[in-house]
Amino acid sequence: xxxxxxxxxxxxxxxxxxxxxxxxxxxxxxxxxxxxxxxxxxxxxxxxxxxxxxxxxxxxxxxxxxxxxxxxxxxxxxxxxxxxxxxxxxxxxxxxxxxxxxxxxxxxxxxxxxxxxxxxxxxxxxxxxxxxxxxxxxxxxxxxxxxxxxxxxxxxxxxxxxxxxxxxxxxxxxxxxxxxxxxxxxxxxxxxxxxxxxxxxxxxxxxxxxxxxxxxxxxxxxxxxxxxxxxxxxxx
Amino acid sequence: xxxxxxxxxxxxxxxxxxxxxxxxxxxxxxxxxxxxxxxxxxxxxxxxxxxxxxxxxxxxxxxxxxxxxxxxxxxxxxxxxxxxxxxxxxxxxxxxxxxxxxxxxxxxxxxxxxxxxxxxxxxxxxxxxxxxxxxxxxxxxxxxxxxxxxxxxxxxxxxxxxxxxxxxxxxxxxxxxxxxxxxxxxxxxxxxxxxxxxxxxxxxxxxxxxxxxxxxxxxxxxxxxxxxxxxxxxxx
Numbered sequence: 354x355x356x357x358x359x360x361x362x363x364x365x366x367x368x369x370x371x372x373x374x375x376x377x378x379x380x381x382x383x384x385x386x387x388x389x390x391x392x393x394x395x396x397x398x399x400x401x402x403x404x405x406x407x408x409x410x411x412x413x414x415x416x417x418x419x420x421x422x423x424x425x426x427x428x429x430x431x432x433x434x435x436x437x438x439x440x441x442x443x444x445x446x447x448x449x450x451x452x453x454x455x456x457x458x459x460x461x462x463x464x465x466x467x468x469x470x471x472x473x474x475x476x477x478x479x480x481x482x483x484x485x486x487x488x489x490x491x492x493x494x495x496x497x498x499x500x501x502x503x504x505x506x507x508x509x510x511x512x513x514x515x516x517x518x519x520x521x522x523x524x525x526x527x528x529x530x531x532x533x534x535x536x537x538x539x540x541x542x543x544x545x546x547x548x549x550x551x552x553x554x555x556x557x558x559x560x561x562x563x564x565x566x567x568x569x570x571x572x573x574x575x576x577x578x579x580x581x582x583x584x585x586x587x588x589x
Numbered sequence: 590x591x592x593x594x595x596x597x598x599x600x601x602x603x604x605x606x607x608x609x610x611x612x613x614x615x616x617x618x619x620x621x622x623x624x625x626x627x628x629x630x631x632x633x634x635x636x637x638x639x640x641x642x643x644x645x646x647x648x649x650x651x652x653x654x655x656x657x658x659x660x661x662x663x664x665x666x667x668x669x670x671x672x673x674x675x676x677x678x679x680x681x682x683x684x685x686x687x688x689x690x691x692x693x694x695x696x697x698x699x700x701x702x703x704x705x706x707x708x709x710x711x712x713x714x715x716x717x718x719x720x721x722x723x724x725x726x727x728x729x730x731x732x733x734x735x736x737x738x739x740x741x742x743x744x745x746x747x748x749x750x751x752x753x754x755x756x757x758x759x760x761x762x763x764x765x766x767x768x769x770x771x772x773x774x775x776x777x778x779x780x781x782x783x784x785x786x787x788x789x790x791x792x793x794x795x796x797x798x799x800x801x802x803x804x805x806x807x808x809x810x811x812x813x814x815x816x817x818x819x820x821x822x823x824x825x
Contacts, residue, residue: 376799405821410761412798420799422763430766431820525646527658528818530666532768532788532811550786550811552768562648563612563656575768575786582764582818584667585641 357398360389364399365408368419377419379409407583420583427581430554431528443482450542451477452507454496461493464557464568472496476507479542486543487577492569499566515566524561530554535572543574550575593634596625600635601644604655613655615645643819656819663817666790667764679718686778687713688743690732697729700793700804708732712743715778722779723813728805735802751802760797766790771808779810786811 354362364379380388385396400417403409410420457465457473465473474494480487492511494502499515506514515521534548551572558567590598600615616624621632636653639645646656693701693709701709710730716723728747730738735751742750751757770784788811794803 407761410795410797410799415798418799420761422765424765427765431818524821525643525656526820528820529658529660529663530766530788530814530816530818532786532809532814534786550768550770552766552788559646561646562651563646563654573768578766578768580766582667582766584762584764585760 356391357395357402360385360391360395360399361402361406361408363389364403365406368408368421373419373421375419375421379417379419381416404585407585422581422583424579424581427579430580430582431526444484445480445482445487446484447478447480447508449476449478449504449507451475452502452504457493461568465493465495465565467495467497474499474502476502476511478507482577485577486545486574488574489539489542489572490569491571492567495564495566498560498564521566522561524559524563526559527557528554529556539572543572545574545576552578592627593631593638596621596627596631596635597638597642597644599625600639601642604644604657609655609657611655611657615653615655617652640821643821658817658819660815660817663815666816666818667762680720681716681718681723682720683714683716683744685712685714685740685743687711688738688740693729697804701729701731701801703731703733710735710738712738712747714743718813721813722781722810724810725775725778725808726805727807728803731800731802734796734800757802758797760795760799762795763793764790765792775808779808781810781812788814 367373368377379385382393382396382400385399386393389396400409400411404411407420407422409417411417453475454472455475456469457467457471459469461467461473462469462471467473474492474496476490476492476494478490480490498521499519502511502514512523516523531553533551533553535543535545535551537547539551540547540549552575554571554573556567556569556571557565558569559565603609604613615621618629618632618636621635622629625632636645636647640647643656643658645653647653689711690708691711692705693703693707695705697703697709698705698707703709710732712726712728712730714726716726734757735755738747738750748759752759767789769787769789771779771781771787773783775787776783776785788809790807790809792803792805792807793801794805795801
């Protein structure tokens, strides 16, 4: 972890622990430089990262302010880190249904930029929140990149393993959302009735070099599905 | 529009018109500086903006590459610019159901940081895509900020009016997604059966100075609901 990332983590923790509200003013850049004994460019990077993550917003000529969404129990849709962080007060477990190495379907091969005769790791699991079904997850990993997976890894955070153990750098992702009705199989996995509302989130994760490595399809139990996204301005 | 924004627009247009695929390499920074006759810092800002918008990704030591999602007909969930841009091939219309000035409910006042005796503009409209219902939209605008609205403005792009005519600068937004079943009223507006799947997207838009000015609740017709989000890495 680089210095500016470490400082960002400390500022984020400070905001959370002190329960600072949206709009609370943070110290000016010069004070932060003194406090953390780093250069202006390091603090600038720190603030850029915090802004990107939706923790602060900067107003030119006015200062740095806390950004905070007001609702509890919502899952961050764009956090690559899985649910752990946003749902700290909840007990999350998962049950592995399938874990194997297979050839990709045409759809999967297309998304992962692979040939049909190459191998993918396929993981199917149900995730539970406080004992209730949260989602049914099917993931396809390019085996040339994610070279090894086992039940132990898959029952924990796969992304933690990918970044820490394999040392890969996760970059951008494309996320698709579709709303439909549950078919019989999905309903039975989630413990819901057939034709109940279905939220399908398909994600394609890339390494920082642009290589796609993980294509995931997650079907949520609509009764547990509350998401939030902190968006930055995309305006010209 | 500033120079770097203008160049970003030109590069985006170039990528679209030439149908460049994901992973296509763009000219190096030095070439872009020459081509547009601007400084390195302007090009750096241009690239930052394009990266934020999910148009390119940069690989350190390797270059600048096109980023492009592969699916057609998906609506960008985080584009403040409404649907127009993403759905250029579709005909979008809207019907205004209600437009009035009223006092905010407690929920609306809380989100918009207002007192209960202040005024909001309330807009309720149905939006259609190729003649089919796309969504039922209810929006609340703080009248102290959005000082004037009429039927003509509301039947077009409200955000275009806000940025161009009122000259306001739109900043970040908080977006909440919930999945549920349609009640009778919603179903009738959307031309669907009661208890059909419902996707509710609630958005709170802020000015760049952090002031919330628009709280919107949009209920989508699930048959037309295909969204995408281009996410950047939020990893440490």
